[in-house]
Amino acid sequence: MKVCIVGAGAIGGFIGIRLALAGRAQVSAIARGATLAALREHGWRLQQGAELVRSSARAVERASELGVQDLVVIAVKSPALPAVALAIGPLLGPDTIVLPAMNGVPWWFGDGVAALGSEPLRSVDALGTIAAAIPIHHVVGCVVHAGCASPEPGLVLHKMGQGLIVGEPAGGQSDRVQRVADLLAHAGFDVTHSSRVRYDIWYKLWGNLTMNPVSAITGATMDRMLGDPLVRAFCSAAMREAAAIGALIGCAIEQGPEDRHAITAKLGAIKTSMLQDVEAGRAIELDAIVAAVQEIGQRLRIATPNIDALLGLTRLFARVHGLYPDAP
Numbered sequence: 001m002k003v004c005i006v007g008a009g010a011i012g013g014f015i016g017i018r019l020a021l022a023g024r025a026q027v028s029a030i031a032r033g034a035t036l037a038a039l040r041e042h043g044w045r046l047q048q049g050a051e052l053v054r055s056s057a058r059a060v061e062r063a064s065e066l067g068v069q070d071l072v073v074i075a076v077k078s079p080a081l082p083a084v085a086l087a088i089g090p091l092l093g094p095d096t097i098v099l100p101a102m103n104g105v106p107w108w109f110g111d112g113v114a115a116l117g118s119e120p121l122r123s124v125d126a127l128g129t130i131a132a133a134i135p136i137h138h139v140v141g142c143v144v145h146a147g148c149a150s151p152e153p154g155l156v157l158h159k160m161g162q163g164l165i166v167g168e169p170a171g172g173q174s175d176r177v178q179r180v181a182d183l184l185a186h187a188g189f190d191v192t193h194s195s196r197v198r199y200d201i202w203y204k205l206w207g208n209l210t211m212n213p214v215s216a217i218t219g220a221t222m223d224r225m226l227g228d229p230l231v232r233a234f235c236s237a238a239m240r241e242a243a244a245i246g247a248l249i250g251c252a253i254e255q256g257p258e259d260r261h262a263i264t265a266k267l268g269a270i271k272t273s274m275l276q277d278v279e280a281g282r283a284i285e286l287d288a289i290v291a292a293v294q295e296i297g298q299r300l301r302i303a304t305p306n307i308d309a310l311l312g313l314t315r316l317f318a319r320v321h322g323l324y325p326d327a328p
Helices: 010-022 033-042 078-087 129-133 175-186 197-218 222-227 229-247 257-265 273-280 286-299 305-320
Strands: 002-006 026-030 044-048 051-055 058-060 069-074 092-100 141-152 155-167 190-193
Touching: 002 010, 010 026, 010 044, 010 051, 010 069, 010 141, 010 155, 010 175, 033 058, 078 129, 078 286, 092 141, 092 175, 141 197, 155 175, 155 197, 175 190, 197 222, 197 229, 197 257, 197 273, 197 286, 197 305, 222 229, 222 257, 229 257, 229 286, 229 305, 286 305
Parallel strands: 002 026, 002 069, 026 058, 044 155, 069 092, 155 190
Antiparallel strands: 044 051, 141 155
16 A cells, blocks of 8 residues: 655654555655655654654655555644645645545534535635545544653654544544454554444644643643633633534543543643744644634534634744744
8 A cells, every 4th residue: 555644744754664664555745844854864763752763764755756645644743734635736646545644623624514504614614626636535534542742853752642533534444454454453443333433533633722722822831720620610611612522523421521531631731833833933723723613603603602712812822933923
């Protein structure tokens, strides 16, 4: 199987090197700048505890250098996705599978959900550019449950977890998803072939919706956010709003916020991905994680005052620090 990793950062690099080491796929990467140079010079590199694992890597700058692939793993930050979608056309043949290993609400999330209408979600695909470039028949949904960082270009530091959930956007199971699941499982991932991947995406988002932006604003780790009674109560209120939205789009969550907080608390004093982006001066994934939830609520006519406040405060913080575009 020909596999291309688009975005060889923390998660993309983690998936890429695991697949390369497993030997069942011809793995390549599309990268730029220092990451491209590092992959060409050093190959794939993965730090796990005291062990540094390496594998040779084929890395290119343009999709036209590779041609049609069987599987394309997109692991970029959501603000970069529109440009990436327009650039990967040469990788896509009639049967190519696109696996977006990304945070937040994906561009295809509203497809087939009557309550959301036929228009693309403006917050994640304002002009329908992504949907036009990557038609949904190519897509297999994905949820990543792994903690990784990239302390320098081309190097992945694996911290915890190796879970991947994959599934058909429309639900049910399929042979093509099982092929992807088998490939990833052979590479050492804990893979779930889900019949409800849209729910799995919403469930992960239910926790990230608050922890990520609150950490970005405050600089706090998970334990400190949950340890503050007022912050915890605010997060719980926003989560209840998101749960009410989910119940109307086939993603009903049976847990309460405190159940989820108990799970999150087990992670300890970790930094969220959004806080890591803030500290590195990178654009934050606010639209896919928060604005999309607010937009879905608006389409369903559900009031979201706590999510609104969270979005407004985080967006203003990010604009002041040059991490989110100014209003047009």
